């Protein structure tokens with residue numbers, strides 16, 4: 134699973150608490166370089182919490198290692214500078230700023246300048262047309278594209294994508310998933326959180342299933358797609 | 373009519389000082405998330421620094437540099453205090469307000485005991501400058517021109533920074549949504565320090581312009597100014613930088629015109645009554661609050 138024997142992302146016995154509520158319980162998870170891993174779980178399972186714990190938003194207990202660095206000891210901005218970026222749930226962006234300004238902010242950590250704003254306009258031509266528009270007035274799909282574009286501009290190696298399909302029309306969801314596959318093909322490592330299990334299992338290499346803060350199953354995406362329990366719980370029966 | 377015009381012109385110079393003050397105040401409110409009531413006290417201490425350097429060396433350039441450095445230094449020095457307060461679990465922005473009022477009181481005490489034995493200071497005529505234009509009773513002083521031109525240059529430079537540079541984008545990003553800014557890896561702490569630094573830089577310019585404009589300073593100057601800055605920020609809409617420009621200027625003019633027609637101390641009352649009426653009519657400020 135690991136390239137050249139070095140671990141890429143490795144979470145070991147991670148616990149996260151919101152005050153007295155435990156949202157993640159003994160999570161151990163690995164993502165190899167260039168892998169596409171999906172995290173499946175129902176509402177409240179802890180998917181967002183898991184992704185945020187990697188960025189040290191809600192102080193995780195345990196160990197999270199990324200390319201030999203212990204992330205639990207770093208601040209979020211340092212973690213982003215180390216090559217991890219998040220496309221958050223609900224396509225969060227800076228609503229009052231223009232599309233271009235949002236992208237410019239994205240370049241703050243982009244030291245290698247492998248991705249330029251021009252490249253992002255290449256992926257998402259609509260953003261070029263809308264670059265002066267206030268980001269808050271974009272459609273949901275356009276905001277999601279902006280969110281992805283912004284995330285790429287910090288030159289990440291690992292992209293955490295939190296429920297990109299939420300609230301979007303099926304056609305747009307397909308577009309977004311296509312883009313994620315494309316990004317994975319050009320070398321980005323992706324850790325995707327999704328409730329849309331079928332679609333995400335079809336495009337991912339491996340998967341983890343999260344239930345009330347526990348990983349209850351893991352395996353190759355294809356195997357999970359054919360697993361009876363998964364079919365019942367997440368794929369709408371064995372239809 | 374001439375008298376009215378004269379008072380409006382005076383008001384505009386005073387107003388540009390308020391504008392700069394409220395801009396520094398709002399910046400820290402938006403980025404560092406503090407209500408810095410003691411900010412004008414730092415300006416007053418910087419004025420004492422100007423005065424001391426001028427008296428000791430008569431070197432204008434040195435006085436300008438020292439004033440700016442002192443102002444930046446004082447603002448940066450206060451950062452750990454406010455960070456300590458905001459990092460305590462369960463505290464909010466009001467705690468910084470209370471703390472800065474306390475800080476303000478302490479500074480007044482210190483100034484009234486140890487700076488010039490508590491006596492007000494006055495700046496030399498050389499520093500204050502004389503009249504450069506006279507038409508009837510309209511009298512335009514060099515210091516007024518400095519206040520107008522200085523005010524415009526500083527405001528334009530500040531908004532250029534805010535809207536055209538990465539630091540400005542970071543400021544606005546944090547002001548809009550701290551949570552999202554953090555998720556995206558924006559360094560909240562470093563950017564917050566930058567806001568103290570910029571506010572300090574502004575404070576240095578304010579000290580210079582104000583010392584020329586009013587030609588004097590006392591340990592009690594800061595507190596009355598602080599009340600006005602707070603009022604301007606609230607009336608414009610807390611944290612509303614653009615609104616602060618308008619309301620700051622308006623306060624200067626209203627005060628100055630009022631001074632022209634009623635006994636001096638009533639001008640404050642008139643200004644505050646007008647602001648009270650505005651805030652009753654528009655509780656979120658004339659231009660809308662940028663923070664909760």
Ligand SMILES: Nc1ncnc2c1ncn2[C@@H]1O[C@H](COP(=O)(O)OP(=O)(O)OP(=O)(O)O)[C@@H](O)[C@H]1O
Pocket residue numbers: 151154156174175176177178179180181182183222296328
């Ligand atoms: N800021 C918070 N304070 C307290 N509890 C929280 C907070 N954020 C999340 N939780 C709780 O932690 C648990 C996991 O939430 P999380 O948002 O990670 O779930 P999720 O799998 O992302 O769900 P969804 O699919 O609805 O986005 C939930 O029980 C939630 O109520």
Ligand SMILES: [Mg+2]
Pocket residue numbers: 180181182222295296
């Ligand atoms: Mg979620």
